[in-house]
Amino acid sequence: MRISQLSAESGVPIPTIKYYLREGLLPQGEQTSATRAEYGPAHLRRLRLIRALLEVGRVPVAAIRTVIEAVEDERTDVHTMLGTAHYALASRPEPLAGDEEWARAREDVDRLIADLGWGVGPLAPGRDELAQTLVTLARLGMPATHADLLVYAQTAMNLARDHEMGKIPFDGPRDAAVETLVICTVMYGKALDVFRRLAQESESARILGA
């Protein structure tokens, strides 16, 4: 299929598709002549993935490119590849410099993860993100209790173990695994976020008897 058809089927304007090609989000089509290239269903699929990450997941273009580069580097094993994808999905917070409060929060996070027995890399950006969240909560006068954190951690683990990682085709082609992981993480993350707000609204209505 040609670019105009790719655009028609995906609903993405041609200049935008060209932009994604330039940025390396979308692989080049197969050149059939100097001014013609052929795109296949894989391009359409990739394009839909890009739009899903951008629109629903608000993942920046640069992060999407990182994920894609990890997939296309054949040297890395599947776990590392999934890790790279995961790390790219993190919203890297600014350092929040060598504050003492921060260092303590970071230690708390490391201890919590160790206590839970989770096998998480020491450089996982989630550790920093969580530390920053804890510092922020404390500064807002609502420090999180250890019990609260455990609840959220266990909830997350239940979902990941029983409903998310099971969907991932580890035995299939490597790109399928990453694609599924990213979709699961981002889309179900969004769904969970929305459900949480809806549930809060419902509870608010119940409590206030509206």
Next chain:
Amino acid sequence: MRISQLSAESGVPIPTIKYYLREGLLPQGEQTSATRAEYGPAHLRRLRLIRALLEVGRVPVAAIRTVIEAVEDERTDVHTMLGTAHYALASRPEPLAGDEEWARAREDVDRLIADLGWGVGPLAPGRDELAQTLVTLARLGMPATHADLLVYAQTAMNLARDHEMGKIPFDGPRDAAVETLVICTVMYGKALDVFRRLAQESESARILGA
């Protein structure tokens, strides 16, 4: 306290504070003379809230302003006020025009919420957000099952009922209720998101035996 001290204590540059004042995110200080105004601890607190929503929650300035306007409009009751805050926190997706697939997804969402017995307003933006998420998942070839959705919905409700809405001081001043709600929604939402990614990484390591 003067603006320079407010800046020093919060770590927010003076021009940025002025910007927030202009945008109505931060109430004006008490004028003590033509070129002098006095700021109090409430300003510092508000400033920290703004930064938390911006940096951790990625809530746009316009949405923060909406929340604040709702709080300051004394006419609205608490439930409506919390609703306004909630609606402002939603990431309003573009219409995704009158597609038939979309209409069906939207009906599914409405039916699901009704089946759950949740008291959610018919105009809650979460309904549309969820519908778009379902359409997107289907287009990506991974349609969500009804059973999956129920799991996420129940999980969200458990958290909201047992760990979130309980923190909200309904009997206190009206701004405290909204502030707590917003902090809970955004900060614990972030924490849950991070925990989910960490749990997935841990499971990936376990499954792949890394």
Next chain:
DNA sequence: CAGACTGGATAGTCTGACTATCCAGTAGGA
């Protein structure tokens, strides 16, 4: 009374995600 600082106003910057225009070179029908 001098220098620092203030509130207020205006304009400029930076990033991220596009979008528009131009171009020469085919592809495919009249």
Next chain:
DNA sequence: TCCTACTGGATAGTCAGACTATCCAGTCTG
């Protein structure tokens, strides 16, 4: 054959959002 639509590639422009810089006249403060 030739003409028109369309293509890939390159370059430059746009737009929104969140700041950031500069200027100014008017106080405080020592």
